[in-house]
Amino acid sequence: xxxxxxxxxxxxxxxxxxxxxxxxxxxxxxxxxxxxxxxxxxxxxxxxxxxxxxxxxxxxxxxxxxxxxxxxxxxxxxxxxxxxxxxxxxxxxxxxxxxxxxxxxxxxxxxxxxxxxxxxxxxxxxxxxxxxxxxxxxxxxxxxxxxxxxxxxxxxxxxxxxxxxxxxxxxxxxxxxxxxxxxxxxxxxxxxxxxxxxxxxxxxxxxxxxxxxxxxxxxxxxxxxxxxxxxxxxxxxxxxxxxxxxxxxxxxxxxxxxxxxxxxxxxxxxxxxxxxxxxxxxxxxxxxxxxxxxxxxxxxxxxxxxxxxxxxxxxxxxxxxxxxxxxxxxxxxxxxxxxxxxxxxxxxxxxxxxxxxxxxxxxxxxxxxxxxxxxxxxxxxx
Numbered sequence: 278x279x280x281x282x283x284x285x286x287x288x289x290x291x292x293x294x295x296x297x298x299x300x301x302x303x304x305x306x307x308x309x310x311x312x313x314x315x316x317x318x319x320x321x322x323x324x325x326x327x328x329x330x331x332x333x334x335x336x337x338x339x340x341x342x343x344x345x346x347x348x349x350x351x352x353x354x355x356x357x358x359x360x361x362x363x364x365x366x367x368x369x370x371x372x373x374x375x376x377x378x379x380x381x382x383x384x385x386x387x388x389x390x391x392x393x394x395x396x397x398x399x400x401x402x403x404x405x406x407x408x409x410x411x412x413x414x415x416x417x418x419x420x421x422x423x424x425x426x427x428x429x430x431x432x433x434x435x436x437x438x439x440x441x442x443x444x445x446x447x448x449x450x451x452x453x454x455x456x457x458x459x460x461x462x463x464x465x466x467x468x469x470x471x472x473x474x475x476x477x478x479x480x481x482x483x484x485x486x487x488x489x490x491x492x493x494x495x496x497x498x499x500x501x502x503x504x505x506x507x508x509x510x511x512x513x514x515x516x517x518x519x520x521x522x523x524x525x526x527x528x529x530x531x532x533x534x535x536x537x538x539x540x541x542x543x544x545x546x547x548x549x550x551x552x553x554x555x556x557x558x559x560x561x562x563x564x565x566x567x568x569x570x571x572x573x574x575x576x577x578x579x580x581x582x583x584x585x586x587x588x589x590x591x592x593x594x595x596x597x598x599x600x601x602x603x604x605x606x607x608x609x610x611x612x613x614x615x616x617x618x619x620x621x622x623x624x625x626x627x628x629x630x631x632x633x634x635x636x637x638x639x640x641x642x643x644x645x646x647x648x649x650x651x652x653x654x655x656x657x658x659x
Contacts, residue, residue, distance in 0.1 A: 344559055354376065356372070357373075358371050363431040366409060379401050380448070381440070382449040382651075383439070385451065385455075433463055436448055447469075452477070465592055474597060475651060478610045481589060486614065489614075493530075493534065494529070494530035494533045506533050510530060524574075534608040538608055544636045545635070601628070605634075608637070609636075626657075
């Protein structure tokens, strides 16, 4: 599949280059008042360009039509990649589980998920939601209309739809990074829909988080004499950022901190989440492109709207059990903020569970233990 994608992208790229060269050539010919199709070279170039473009379109269409979630070889299993209507918007979900009668678990993350949560699929029906503005749901809504409220509305509509289809009363909710804040928003809105909430890579106060991350990246870059990073950070200045450069400026310190975690020997199974998501079988070529477009464009639109949110002030009381599953070596979501939120949070039951060999993504770094912890929480809160 990797070779297929590479060849396809190469063919499309060559086609575009030839197309540009052909237009330039024709323009020069027209200016020289020469006959456009007078030479065999022009005809041959146009034919090659046309063949490559058509081939590229066919291959892209094929990749989109054949995108699917891997099957699960169990008698009563479920493995579906499905388009759903949420408040009139066309969005995508994947549903996976070894037994379709197991409890529902909705996972809120940025990527398609796919079989990355295989350990949880043994005990749950795991639903991954492609949120509007990202991946397969990139075109669900015009970017300028995206607000945090849209995510809450669509997430709640999805939960209600799942409960009706699977004939269950509540779901378990896990939120990762941005999804950890979205999960809190959803729980606050309709607590009766959820057994418990589990946040990992827990976000708390968005503007404060960005300032802490910027300062930490600057400190580490100076200590390690990474002068290019220091210069870029100084040029951009400290956050918050606004406008079309939010993603690119934030990426300087966020990517640097991610690189530091990837090199940390204490973190198990490190790596870059973007590469993992792009390789998912649930994504066709256009989905992969839209995934990257979502990172660049949707982040610019939505993230500045979150700067004023501080869960310690606005979401200090929740009516269901809350658990924070945190990596000891997380550099992206400040642990100090999560601990402070935990201290201030009023909930029927709450607990911080530390993962000693994890960074920002315990569900990837320590998959087996993460699944065990989730199962233990489910047993306590069913």
